Amino acid sequence: MLAPFIICLREGIEIFLVIIPLVVYFNKNKLYGMTKSAVLGSALGTLIATIVGSIIFSQVALLNGPAGELFDGLLGIILAALVLYSVVLLRKNKSFNTTANQQFISLSKKGVFILAAITFFRELLEVTLFILTSAGAGDPVLLIGSSVLGLASAALIVYVVARGFSMINISVVFYMLNIFLIGLGAYYFGDGLDVLFGKYVPESFKLGVLLYALPSYYLMLKNDLKKYLTSGMIK
Template identity: 40%
Template sequence: MIIPMTITFRESLEMLLIIVPLLVYLNKMDRTDLSKYIYGGCISGALASVLVGKILISTINTLEGPIHQLFLGSMMIFLAALILYSIVLVSKDNKNLTLNITEKYDVKLKGFSLFLLSFITIFRESLEIVIFLLPLALADPLNIILGVVLGILLSLALAYIIFKSSIKLNIYIIFVVLTLILIIIGGYMTGEGLALLFPAYGKSVELLGKLIFTIPLLYIFLKRELRKYLKK
């Protein structure tokens, strides 16, 4: 349950940090009449991601035997590679974590622009959740559902605290902690993926995969964050 909860929490929080400031921005500009386009984009994006996920699950269920095992193993390695890419190659600066929507995007108060921004945001992040949880969902769907629901509720609670209370939270630190957890999850997926691809080696290749992924990535990430801290 920890893995789906963490992934859902992180992706849902990213959605909220775009959608909620956008709604606040419309309210400040006295254009709440355009909010319906944002809600429409959010609903359409969520439905589209669910549809894609359903198609993927239906396709995977047609696979049997070694092919099914090969697919799951390859998918886990691919997901670990995505985590590696997002941490090592995609360095998000503080501007991307600002709550001021006008600093992130050139916001145009037009219905189609707001709908498109909302749709792309929700669809992209929701699809990431679907892809990340797809290999796990086939094995234990109940825990996945509980983890997803809990992750969404936690992200909503944190977003409420950020936008409604006087508590000033450092969003960057939150994402640093989530990234550390994702590194551990990436190590888990690497180990599980290698174990599925090379079942003859069993626990040995699984442990090796976890160590190869986790140790270097933790070193690179912590070194980068420490360098940023020392510069400040």
């Protein structure tokens, strides 16, 4: 159950990098009403994501035969595309600042509530899709436990860094998680192709893994190497 833990750790860091610095700032400045709005919004987003996720799980469980295979294959390809988009194509837009964003600070209580609700809902729904692929691979209790542990670990990491208790470089942590996630995306893509076309194309799984992993790692490492060369660190 390492995959659900890693996925929840990564997505959790994205969530808490927005929410926890805000809460730390609000508490430091005794804006407890704003903190309450953030907490309530987070709870609402989590609740809605849980309900939607439960509905998705219950409906998927009803699929059997060709319909189930078609869903599994398409889900694998969709998740692979999601990983490619969020990990490779959007990496240049990611912010890893553990201080509260001034744009968010200026929001009203209602704005903070909506921001927290949307953040939790969007990321947790994404987590649900990833976990869905592992639902039949093991003990559901272990699956849920590893997912919750991943989210809790993400919250702890962001909290200790935001409070200045640790000098952990979140960018490095996130980078390593992205490397793992690309590999997982390659597996999903290969598995999806194998489910859909394995009867007609031999070695669909291996072909899918290579077609996905090689370009993705190339784009990721190319961008990072370019930034490193232009950063002035090399003299």
